[in-house]
Amino acid sequence: MKTKSALAIIVTVGVLIETTSIIQYKFAYDGIREEVQHRAESELKLRSFEIRNVMNAVEVAVTNMAWAVEQNLSQPDSMYAITQRIIECNSIIIGSAVAFEPNYYPQKGRLFSPYSYKQSDNIVRSKQLGTDTYNYHDMEWYTEPMRKGQPHWSEPYFDEGGGEMMMSTYSIPIHDANGRAVAIFTADVSLDWLGAIINTNKLYPSSFNMMVSRTGQMMTCPIESLVMRKNINDLAAEIKDTTAALINQRMMAGESGMASVTDENGELNHVFYAPVDNHTGWSMAIVCSDREIYYGLRQVSFNLFILMIIGMLLLGYIIMRTARSAQRLQMVNAEKERIGSELHIASEIQKGMLPKIFPPYPDRNDIDIFGSLVPAKEVGGDLFDFYIRDEKLFFCIGDVSGKGVPASLVMAVTRAQFRTMSAHESSPDRIITAMNEAMSEMNEANMFVTFFIGVLDLPTGRMRFCNAGHNAPLLIGSGVGTLKCNSNIPLGIMQGWKFNMQETLIDCGTTIFLYTDGLTEAEDSEHAQFEESRMMVVAQKALADGTHNPTNLINNMVEAVHSFVGNADQSDDLTMLAVQYTKPQKDEKFQRSLTLTNNVQDVPQLAAFVEGVCEETGFDASTAMQINLALEEAVVNIMNYAYPQGTFGNINIKAQANDVRLKFIITDSGSPFDPTVKEDADITLSAAERPIGGLGIFLVRQLMDSINYERIDGQNILTLRKKLPNIN
Amino acid sequence: MNVTIEEKDDALVAILEGRLDTAAAAEAEKELTPLYNANGKDIVFSCKQLEYISSSGLRIFLSVLKSAQPQGSHVRIADLNDDLKKIFFMTGFNNLFEFV
Numbered sequence: 001m002k003t004k005s006a007l008a009i010i011v012t013v014g015v016l017i018e019t020t021s022i023i024q025y026k027f028a029y030d031g032i033r034e035e036v037q038h039r040a041e042s043e044l045k046l047r048s049f050e051i052r053n054v055m056n057a058v059e060v061a062v063t064n065m066a067w068a069v070e071q072n073l074s075q076p077d078s079m080y081a082i083t084q085r086i087i088e089c090n091s092i093i094i095g096s097a098v099a100f101e102p103n104y105y106p107q108k109g110r111l112f113s114p115y116s117y118k119q120s121d122n123i124v125r126s127k128q129l130g131t132d133t134y135n136y137h138d139m140e141w142y143t144e145p146m147r148k149g150q151p152h153w154s155e156p157y158f159d160e161g162g163g164e165m166m167m168s169t170y171s172i173p174i175h176d177a178n179g180r181a182v183a184i185f186t187a188d189v190s191l192d193w194l195g196a197i198i199n200t201n202k203l204y205p206s207s208f209n210m211m212v213s214r215t216g217q218m219m220t221c222p223i224e225s226l227v228m229r230k231n232i233n234d235l236a237a238e239i240k241d242t243t244a245a246l247i248n249q250r251m252m253a254g255e256s257g258m259a260s261v262t263d264e265n266g267e268l269n270h271v272f273y274a275p276v277d278n279h280t281g282w283s284m285a286i287v288c289s290d291r292e293i294y295y296g297l298r299q300v301s302f303n304l305f306i307l308m309i310i311g312m313l314l315l316g317y318i319i320m321r322t323a324r325s326a327q328r329l330q331m332v333n334a335e336k337e338r339i340g341s342e343l344h345i346a347s348e349i350q351k352g353m354l355p356k357i358f359p360p361y362p363d364r365n366d367i368d369i370f371g372s373l374v375p376a377k378e379v380g381g382d383l384f385d386f387y388i389r390d391e392k393l394f395f396c397i398g399d400v401s402g403k404g405v406p407a408s409l410v411m412a413v414t415r416a417q418f419r420t421m422s423a424h425e426s427s428p429d430r431i432i433t434a435m436n437e438a439m440s441e442m443n444e445a446n447m448f449v450t451f452f453i454g455v456l457d458l459p460t461g462r463m464r465f466c467n468a469g470h471n472a473p474l475l476i477g478s479g480v481g482t483l484k485c486n487s488n489i490p491l492g493i494m495q496g497w498k499f500n501m502q503e504t505l506i507d508c509g510t511t512i513f514l515y516t517d518g519l520t521e522a523e524d525s526e527h528a529q530f531e532e533s534r535m536m537v538v539a540q541k542a543l544a545d546g547t548h549n550p551t552n553l554i555n556n557m558v559e560a561v562h563s564f565v566g567n568a569d570q571s572d573d574l575t576m577l578a579v580q581y582t583k584p585q586k587d588e589k590f591q592r593s594l595t596l597t598n599n600v601q602d603v604p605q606l607a608a609f610v611e612g613v614c615e616e617t618g619f620d621a622s623t624a625m626q627i628n629l630a631l632e633e634a635v636v637n638i639m640n641y642a643y644p645q646g647t648f649g650n651i652n653i654k655a656q657a658n659d660v661r662l663k664f665i666i667t668d669s670g671s672p673f674d675p676t677v678k679e680d681a682d683i684t685l686s687a688a689e690r691p692i693g694g695l696g697i698f699l700v701r702q703l704m705d706s707i708n709y710e711r712i713d714g715q716n717i718l719t720l721r722k723k724l725p726n727i728n
Numbered sequence: 729m730n731v732t733i734e735e736k737d738d739a740l741v742a743i744l745e746g747r748l749d750t751a752a753a754a755e756a757e758k759e760l761t762p763l764y765n766a767n768g769k770d771i772v773f774s775c776k777q778l779e780y781i782s783s784s785g786l787r788i789f790l791s792v793l794k795s796a797q798p799q800g801s802h803v804r805i806a807d808l809n810d811d812l813k814k815i816f817f818m819t820g821f822n823n824l825f826e827f828v
Contacts, residue, residue, distance in 0.1 A: 603751040607780075622811045625780060629815065632782050636750045683820025687793045695783040695819055702818045 040272035083116035095188030207288040214281025251283035366583035370550030380573035381407025391708030424677040428466035429501035477510030518574035550578035590657035630703040633696040642670025731759040739770040745777035753784035776807035
């Protein structure tokens with residue numbers, strides 16, 4: 001997954017969560033708003049109710065006492081007692097007067113108004129208020145009830161020079177027996193308790209309640225200094241928000257409702273208002289700051305937002321991690337697939353390194369070979385190889401330490417080394433020594449190879465061999481036995497080790513059986529091994545049955561191993577190579593011989609000899625010339641190289657023919673000289689690049705069917721063969 | 729083995745007769761010395777009577793060619809019989825010489 005799509009997922013999830021949060025916030029906000037409105041309305045109702053209770057008590061007291069006033073209209077002075085009485089009975093009434101119409105009691109002067117009042121010492125005193133200087137007929141508390149004929153609560157006022165408190169006067173008209181309004185009975189009520197009632201409960205820590213009179217006088221408010229000093233209209237003017245003025249209008253009109261106002265500090269406030277009662281025209285308001293109302297919600301929302309951010313970061317991290325591990329998994333899988341296919345290819349390459357066409361030499365009757373290699377894994381460390389050069393069979397078997405790819409690499413190197421080193425060297429000890437030097441030198445991983453090389457001289461059956469720590473091969477011919485061989489040490493372990501060569505004569509019909517320890521150490525499910533003894537039994541049975549030819553022998557061996565191992569996994573590479581020497585001995589029907597000195601001037605003698613032989617054996621002149629050339633080149637080579645300048649010796653040339661071929665055996669007693677290991681001339685070079693010499697042995701190979709060199713008993717023996725002309 | 733050198737049409741013609749085997753090679757090479765100083769003249773080996781040639785003989789042909797080529801001489805082989813031509817082909821000498 002790409003980072004881009006991970007980002008898209010995060011953004012989508014983010015948008016979804018954000019939308020949900022906004023919707024949730026909106027619902028919660030509306031819910032809280034309703035709740036606050038509800039609480040504010042209840043609060044307003046409750047406070048109004050409490051205020052009404054107090055005022056009601058005053059109204060009841062005044063109304064009851066008005067009856068006493070009306071009963072005692074005939075006795076003006078009793079009014080002092082009545083007013084005193086009402087003050088004494090009602091703690092919040094601190095003043096009371098009965099103000100008569102002008103000249104109601106002519107004897108009392110024009111204005112008569114007995115008045116009782118309570119001062120801070122709680123002693124109730126009385127006096128006559130109606131004087132010429134105090135003309136109460138113009139006062140609101142007198143004119144309003146008179147005009148309406150109804151009780152009246154005056155606008156609140158501040159009792160300066162008296163109780164130093166906010167007051168309101170309740171006044172009711174007094175009627176005489178004829179029902180005429182003759183006086184106004186008043187009770188001055190302290191409004192100190194208003195503040196206490198209004199502020200009993202706060203909806204929020206900094207919310208406050210306030211009360212205004214019908215003219216907009218501030219009756220209670222948290223700022224003490226404003227009470228009775230400021231009209232709310234002036235206050236509203238100070239705040240820029242025009243909503244404040246609107247609220248004032250509504251409150252003064254006795255309406256109820258709510259509105260939001262931004263105050264001078266720029267803070268949003270919600271105002272809930274309702275009239276206290278209809279008589280007074282007072283109105284009450286609760287002011288709550290928006291910040292406080294929604295503080296909880298905003299706090300929760302903020303926390304949710306933080307949580308959401310953390311969640312999204314976490315989600316992003318998880319997606320990234322998942323994507324990365326998915327990518328890694330994909331890469332690992334691709335890598336695995338790649339390695340798998342590479343292993344498959346490697347396996348094919350390795351198989352390609354092994355001889356796989358059997359019988360490998362269908363034209364030859366002197367040799368039969370079969371080999372089998374079953375790796376435990378795709379690739380393995382076992383190898384076998386063989387090829388014929390100059391009538392010599394070079395064959396080998398090897399087992400690289402370890403298994404799998406590392407072993408297979410060493411196997412490939414070993415096989416290449418075998419081919420390279422044996423191309424121009426026929427002694428197995430020298431081949432193995434050279435291989436050991438090369439492999440020890442580059443052996444960083446301390447891998448080693450047990451290895452066995454045999455060089456079977458096909459004309460003679462003489463086998464030279466050299467072992468490097470490998471299992472000794474079996475010889476199955478006249479009985480079954482183990483080839484006696486020195487084990488030496490495996491290849492790659494120690495530089496400078498001198499491997500020694502051994503030799504033996506292989507009888508016609510004998511099978512050389514080579515194997516790796518994958519055969520003897522093949523395990524069944526109980527980890528029991530196949531062992532040498534079982535192998536010997538199979539070999540002996542094959543010999544007894546006459547089925548010890550390479551193909552049958554190895555098939556029998558494979559069968560025996562399979563039935564022994566059963567269902568157990570193959571634990572090691574299983575490799576077998578069988579070589580049977582089957583050279584039929586044919587009678588030589590023709591034999592001639594010639595001995596020369598190591599002098600090139602003897603060459604014409606050779607030409608005459610060869611011409612004679614060729615004529616007798618039926619070769620045409622053209623082929624005879626070629627055979628002649630081959631013999632001359634071979635012999636001149638020996639003259640030049642086996643006998644160094646200044647030494648003398650003989651060279652014997654023996655010509656033999658059977659029904660099939662003509663052969664020349666050239667024998668000399670000079671120093672060891674194997675012309676077959678000389679590199680072939682490169683015939684593609686230009687004149688300038690071509691060396692002058694080096695064509696001799698090349699021509700011999702080209703002209704004859706085979707060339708074969710052996711050094712036996714201090715003599716160089718070179719054998720050249722050519723099929724007779726009538727043989728295909 | 730008979731070797732004769734003639735100058736004909738501004739070319740050196742070496743007439744080889746008989747068997748050019750290892751035994752004859754040393755003497756033949758000596759007699760062919762003038763060919764090493766052809767001085768840009770073309771060289772022709774006339775091989776009508778050549779019966780046999782060994783690698784020592786081929787060596788001489790190659791030596792002459794190696795010395796003549798830098799001097800700007802062409803080396804041609806004339807009238808070589810089929811058996812010997814086979815040897816030239818076997819050794820890749822057919823790529824080095826012009827046959828006429």
